[in-house]
Amino acid sequence: MSTPSTAPRIAVIGTGYVGLTTGVCLAHLGHDVICCDIDQRKVDLLRAGTAPIVEAGLEDLMADAVAAGNLEFALGNDPAVRTADVVFLCLPTPQGDDGSADLTYVTSAAREIGPLLPSDAVVVNKSTVPVGSHKVVKAALGRDDIAVVSNPEFLREGSAVHDFLHPDRVVVGADVPDARERVSALYSSLDTEMIETDAASAEAIKYASNGFLAMKISFINSVAALCESVGADIEAVARGIGTDDRIGPKFLKPGPGWGGSCFPKDSRALVSIALDHGYDFSLMRYVIEVNEQQHQRMVHKITAAVGRNDGDRLDGVTVAALGLTFKAGTDDLRDSPALRILRKAQQRGAAIRAYDPTVQGDLDPYRAGQVQNFDLATTALDAVDGADVVVVLTEWPEFSTLDLAKVKESLAGDTIVDCRNTLDPATVRAAGLHYSGIGRPNL
Numbered sequence: 001m002s003t004p005s006t007a008p009r010i011a012v013i014g015t016g017y018v019g020l021t022t023g024v025c026l027a028h029l030g031h032d033v034i035c036c037d038i039d040q041r042k043v044d045l046l047r048a049g050t051a052p053i054v055e056a057g058l059e060d061l062m063a064d065a066v067a068a069g070n071l072e073f074a075l076g077n078d079p080a081v082r083t084a085d086v087v088f089l090c091l092p093t094p095q096g097d098d099g100s101a102d103l104t105y106v107t108s109a110a111r112e113i114g115p116l117l118p119s120d121a122v123v124v125n126k127s128t129v130p131v132g133s134h135k136v137v138k139a140a141l142g143r144d145d146i147a148v149v150s151n152p153e154f155l156r157e158g159s160a161v162h163d164f165l166h167p168d169r170v171v172v173g174a175d176v177p178d179a180r181e182r183v184s185a186l187y188s189s190l191d192t193e194m195i196e197t198d199a200a201s202a203e204a205i206k207y208a209s210n211g212f213l214a215m216k217i218s219f220i221n222s223v224a225a226l227c228e229s230v231g232a233d234i235e236a237v238a239r240g241i242g243t244d245d246r247i248g249p250k251f252l253k254p255g256p257g258w259g260g261s262c263f264p265k266d267s268r269a270l271v272s273i274a275l276d277h278g279y280d281f282s283l284m285r286y287v288i289e290v291n292e293q294q295h296q297r298m299v300h301k302i303t304a305a306v307g308r309n310d311g312d313r314l315d316g317v318t319v320a321a322l323g324l325t326f327k328a329g330t331d332d333l334r335d336s337p338a339l340r341i342l343r344k345a346q347q348r349g350a351a352i353r354a355y356d357p358t359v360q361g362d363l364d365p366y367r368a369g370q371v372q373n374f375d376l377a378t379t380a381l382d383a384v385d386g387a388d389v390v391v392v393l394t395e396w397p398e399f400s401t402l403d404l405a406k407v408k409e410s411l412a413g414d415t416i417v418d419c420r421n422t423l424d425p426a427t428v429r430a431a432g433l434h435y436s437g438i439g440r441p442n443l
């Protein structure tokens with residue numbers, strides 16, 4: 001795609017999951033984009049044509065956009081922001097000690113770029129930030145002439161490119177109509193619903209979306225627990241309720257509890273935002289509590305699978321953990337339920353031998369720290385060899401086609417705990433193994 005001569009120049013600050021996807025996709029849509037980051041390793045990889053994250057289709061689109069002359073990468077934000085018409089902030093907003101969102105990355109970048117921006121530039125906040133943050137960003141910029149627009153992002157890791165280019169909606173919130181229109185125009189070639197609103201509502205939409213989705217999963221996990229008690233099958237129940245248009249079939253997959261870089265921090269931030277404004281969002285507090293119970297329920301399943309009682313120690317038990325990322329299709333280990341559950345098993349004395357297709361070879365120090373004290377295997381069967389129990393924690397497709405005869409042969413124990421309902425119980429049983437899933441009847 002060639003760059004139209006009137007194309008706005010876009011600077012994207014932060015090339016993580018959101019920033020890189022945003023930069024690459026906006027360049028793909030024909031805009032003139034420069035992606036900036038302070039991480040030398042990332043910028044070196046990007047300039048060499050390698051995406052630093054696992055994300056379907058991203059590297060190919062990136063190569064096309066670079067070849068078309070629409071996309072560049074820069075170390076640091078100066079001088080890119082000096083000539084930018086629109087600057088996207090795609091910076092981390094991690095959880096602070098009290099559960100609130102930590103805005104430090106966003107405000108320090110805003111303070112840095114404020115004095116550098118040309119007078120007609122617009123700053124777009126794509127990071128997930130508490131309601132009212134547009135005012136905080138504006139104050140940090142220190143510029144009365146620069147409008148701040150909220151344009152929250154709804155992409156999922158693993159399908160980020162698809163989600164960006166085929167969104168259910170694009171939300172653009174600003175208190176200055178002209179700035180809102182300039183940002184909305186960047187998405188004009190997408191066939192989607194545009195939700196144009198004020199900045200505070202746009203910021204609230206993002207937290208309410210993530211909160212609602214987390215609630216849906218906590219709900220289905222609770223129904224799965226009930227199914228186990230009453231002998232019903234959660235797969236049938238989820239199908240039965242999901243066909244009601246008002247409920248919908250998505251986000252009704254039971255599992256080990258929701259995790260990842262956003263739901264855990266955003267659900268807590270929502271509780272914190274509400275409290276700051278005098279409202280006790282008790283529903284959301286329970287959604288979080290149910291999720292924590294779900295992790296604990298998985299540990300109980302592991303304990304039961306090796307013939308121990310609830311609460312017993314797991315000394316002498318080797319757990320073969322299949323999957324470490326917070327879901328399939330991503331290499332992200334941040335707040336992964338798999339890690340939480342395995343750490344709990346470890347605290348009870350279990351040894352962990354883990355396999356994940358994205359946790360291989362030389363890991364960067366952050367990832368290596370996440371899986372510290374795990375024995376890392378290079379194949380699923382290698383992890384299983386001599387273990388006392390197999391626990392499927394991430395729904396990687398390769399686990400649903402495991403050679404169960406070989407598992408049976410090499411496993412010291414006799415049970416697969418399937419925290420993702422990714423295996424067929426009858427096939428597992430036919431291989432001579434016990435099957436323990438989520439909300440599935442024990443036949």
Ligand SMILES: NC(=O)C1=CN([C@@H]2O[C@H](COP(=O)(O)OP(=O)(O)OC[C@H]3O[C@@H](n4cnc5c(N)ncnc54)[C@H](O)[C@@H]3O)[C@@H](O)[C@H]2O)C=CC1
Binds near residue numbers: 013014015157261
């Ligand atoms: N990961 C996801 O799927 C989604 C994340 N979000 C939100 O988007 C925001 C960003 O999240 P991720 O992309 O996951 O974060 P990330 O941690 O993957 O990426 C952030 C990037 O910002 C860079 N950075 C930090 N300070 C900088 C500075 N001063 N100048 C330039 N670059 C700097 C870091 O080096 C890093 O590459 C967060 O608020 C998150 O809640 C929203 C939707 C989806």
Ligand SMILES: O=C(O)[C@H]1O[C@H](OP(=O)(O)OP(=O)(O)OC[C@H]2O[C@@H](n3ccc(=O)[nH]c3=O)[C@H](O)[C@@H]2O)[C@H](O)[C@@H](O)[C@@H]1O
Binds near residue numbers: 157256
């Ligand atoms: O703000 C964000 O960062 C993003 O958070 C989620 O995206 P993501 O964290 O990439 O992953 P999801 O696919 O939503 O899964 C989150 C967690 O819920 C779990 N999950 C999801 C769906 C389901 O039916 N059951 C279930 O247990 C997943 O395994 C995972 O642990 C949202 O889906 C995105 O819309 C949002 O932009």
